[in-house]
Amino acid sequence: MKPEGLTAKTAPSVAEAPAATAPASPAAGAPTPAFSPLYQQIKGLLLQSLQAGEWRPGDLIPSEVELAARFKVSQGTVRKAIDELAADNLLVRRQGKGTFVATHAEQHIQYRFLRLHPDVGTLDSEGPATREVLGCRRVRASADVAAALQLRPGDTVVQVTRVLAFHGTPTILEDLWLPGTAFRGLTLATLAEHPGPMYALFETQFGVRMVRAEERIKAVAAHEVAAERLQVPPGTPLLSVERLAYTYNDVPMELRRGLYRTDRHHYRNELS
Amino acid sequence: MKPEGLTAKTAPSVAEAPAATAPASPAAGAPTPAFSPLYQQIKGLLLQSLQAGEWRPGDLIPSEVELAARFKVSQGTVRKAIDELAADNLLVRRQGKGTFVATHAEQHIQYRFLRLHPDVGTLDSEGPATREVLGCRRVRASADVAAALQLRPGDTVVQVTRVLAFHGTPTILEDLWLPGTAFRGLTLATLAEHPGPMYALFETQFGVRMVRAEERIKAVAAHEVAAERLQVPPGTPLLSVERLAYTYNDVPMELRRGLYRTDRHHYRNELS
DNA sequence: TAGTGGTCTAGACCACAAT
DNA sequence: TTGTGGTCTAGACCACTAC
Numbered sequence: 001m002k003p004e005g006l007t008a009k010t011a012p013s014v015a016e017a018p019a020a021t022a023p024a025s026p027a028a029g030a031p032t033p034a035f036s037p038l039y040q041q042i043k044g045l046l047l048q049s050l051q052a053g054e055w056r057p058g059d060l061i062p063s064e065v066e067l068a069a070r071f072k073v074s075q076g077t078v079r080k081a082i083d084e085l086a087a088d089n090l091l092v093r094r095q096g097k098g099t100f101v102a103t104h105a106e107q108h109i110q111y112r113f114l115r116l117h118p119d120v121g122t123l124d125s126e127g128p129a130t131r132e133v134l135g136c137r138r139v140r141a142s143a144d145v146a147a148a149l150q151l152r153p154g155d156t157v158v159q160v161t162r163v164l165a166f167h168g169t170p171t172i173l174e175d176l177w178l179p180g181t182a183f184r185g186l187t188l189a190t191l192a193e194h195p196g197p198m199y200a201l202f203e204t205q206f207g208v209r210m211v212r213a214e215e216r217i218k219a220v221a222a223h224e225v226a227a228e229r230l231q232v233p234p235g236t237p238l239l240s241v242e243r244l245a246y247t248y249n250d251v252p253m254e255l256r257r258g259l260y261r262t263d264r265h266h267y268r269n270e271l272s
Numbered sequence: 273m274k275p276e277g278l279t280a281k282t283a284p285s286v287a288e289a290p291a292a293t294a295p296a297s298p299a300a301g302a303p304t305p306a307f308s309p310l311y312q313q314i315k316g317l318l319l320q321s322l323q324a325g326e327w328r329p330g331d332l333i334p335s336e337v338e339l340a341a342r343f344k345v346s347q348g349t350v351r352k353a354i355d356e357l358a359a360d361n362l363l364v365r366r367q368g369k370g371t372f373v374a375t376h377a378e379q380h381i382q383y384r385f386l387r388l389h390p391d392v393g394t395l396d397s398e399g400p401a402t403r404e405v406l407g408c409r410r411v412r413a414s415a416d417v418a419a420a421l422q423l424r425p426g427d428t429v430v431q432v433t434r435v436l437a438f439h440g441t442p443t444i445l446e447d448l449w450l451p452g453t454a455f456r457g458l459t460l461a462t463l464a465e466h467p468g469p470m471y472a473l474f475e476t477q478f479g480v481r482m483v484r485a486e487e488r489i490k491a492v493a494a495h496e497v498a499a500e501r502l503q504v505p506p507g508t509p510l511l512s513v514e515r516l517a518y519t520y521n522d523v524p525m526e527l528r529r530g531l532y533r534t535d536r537h538h539y540r541n542e543l544s
Numbered sequence: 545t546a547g548t549g550g551t552c553t554a555g556a557c558c559a560c561a562a563t
Numbered sequence: 564t565t566g567t568g569g570t571c572t573a574g575a576c577c578a579c580t581a582c
Contacts, residue, residue, distance in 0.1 A: 035578085037551060063567060074553045079568085089544055095568045096560035113543045212544040218534035219491040219509035237491035237509035243543075262490035269541055271385045271515075272361055272484040307559085309570060335548060346572045351549085367549045368579035 042071055042081035051248040057103035057203045090211060105200035113213050116260055117268045130165040136188040138180060145177045148244055148255045156180030163229055171265060173229045174258035182208055208253055213245040226259050239267060314343055314353035323520040329375035329475045362483060377472035385485055388532055389540045402437040408460040410452060417449045420516055420527045428452030435501055443537060445501045446530035454480055480525055485517040498531050511539060
């Protein structure tokens with residue numbers, strides 16, 4: 001488990017084991033490794049462990065000193081690597097307890113990716129959202145869905161259709177497309193058994209953790225079907241929100257197309 | 273220029289000047305200063321200097337070692353303070369050169385707060401936006417505008433109306449409201465003389481630097497006036513984007529209400 | 545060559561949580 | 564009391580920029 005391959009900028013002052021060859025010469029044939037700092041390499045190794053499932057969402061990862069020993073670097077270097085992963089919301093630090101793998105499940109942060117807020121009051125005062133799944137079937141990916149998920153057109157994808165309601169008012173109508181291979185066992189029954197946030201279900205049942213997402217927003221007029229589902233007149237302006245969500249390593253794992261009512265809610269964004 | 277008032281967690285190992293009283297006892301009567309780390313206090317001091325205009329947008333601030341000497345702390349502590357300010361986009365670090373005060377002017381980052389992107393191509397391939405100012409007048413703040421800007425209803429505000437066009441297609445119609453006192457000399461002529469980004473003008477002409485902003489987005493139908501200005505049929509769905517922009521210290525300094533065409537563009541957002 | 549930020553280390557101590 | 568992350572220091576060296 002020795003992380004050979006770490007190319008330090010400066011060799012540690014106290015050379016523990018002189019190892020094989022000279023630490024200064026890069027691997028033969030490597031096209032100029034383009035110097036990356038030690039802590040970035042550590043970050044990469046930690047990411048690999050996260051990806052490989054060595055530590056699962058919610059788990060406690062080894063302490064900083066332990067990791068420092070494992071990687072043969074100082075605690076400060078491990079700290080900086082963890083700092084960046086925590087800034088990216090992949091890890092969560094808790095003083096006195098340790099560092100944990102971030103999770104969408106049962107954190108007090110429901111709706112981590114949902115930016116829709118009520119015009120008056122807070123997200124909590126809305127009470128829990130009502131999730132009604134309208135459909136879940138395995139279909140062949142259309143050209144655009146395949147392109148977004150980096151599949152081939154015709155590959156199998158799981159398509160979920162659902163409505164979210166607040167206070168009994170249907171507010172979000174959305175379709176999800178998921179790669180068929182990664183979500184093999186996903187059915188209507190699965191969804192019914194796990195009423196919580198969908199990303200939590202993805203973690204616990206399919207080992208897929210969504211790390212970040214991109215959204216493209218437009219204003220559109222409600223078509224017939226949407227109008228009925230959202231209980232608004234046809235033609236009502238709605239937000240069209242297209243989300244592409246990624247796992248580790250920038251692999252797209254979910255395409256989501258939603259229509260949001262904005263008569264009592266708004267999409268909120270922070271700019272800095 | 274000695275920053276007395278810094279309450280260190282641990283007294284510096286080499287006590288330079290024993291100063292007045294014991295460093296452990298907080299100021300009398302202070303309601304439990306609620307311990308904040310040294311680097312946070314340094315961050316606060318740096319913020320004060322930014323606010324006070326000691327260093328203006330684009331300026332080079334003193335080096336880390338110099339600041340460390342000024343504040344009587346180690347370079348690492350200053351570094352951490354600067355790191356956070358850089359993360360907040362208030363400072364910009366440039367290796368080998370120094371640390372600079374961030375600015376909206378002549379950075380290669382035009383449109384720092386604009387999230388509208390063309391559906392195909394990039395922001396740059398659009399060519400420079402055409403800005404047409406339709407009006408600039410001093411008016412009395414309505415109740416909602418006053419509330420947003422933390423003024424009294426009836427206080428004077430500057431209202432600017434303008435249209436942004438891409439490729440000759442009018443795409444954004446927006447109104448701006450600015451506190452009358454801070455923007456005393458702002459007229460149509462001022463705007464005409466400075467064709468660049470508006471936030472750059474605010475910096476250079478009025479010493480107001482926008483630091484962050486919040487946006488609330490809804491879908492609305494184009495009313496008569498908007499439809500004409502944006503050259504779309506009345507009733508066309510548009511994005512309604514309400515932006516509240518803040519200077520240092522979370523002081524709101526601009527309210528902006530925009531209507532965006534999204535037939536060839538979309539509002540992009542990154543979630544993490 | 546000098547000065548800047550960037551990396552890395554080693555060690556000390558503090559704050560917090562669990563035992 | 565122990566172990567964790569959090570803060571702070573001091574010093575060394577590297578990488579980039581300018582002169």
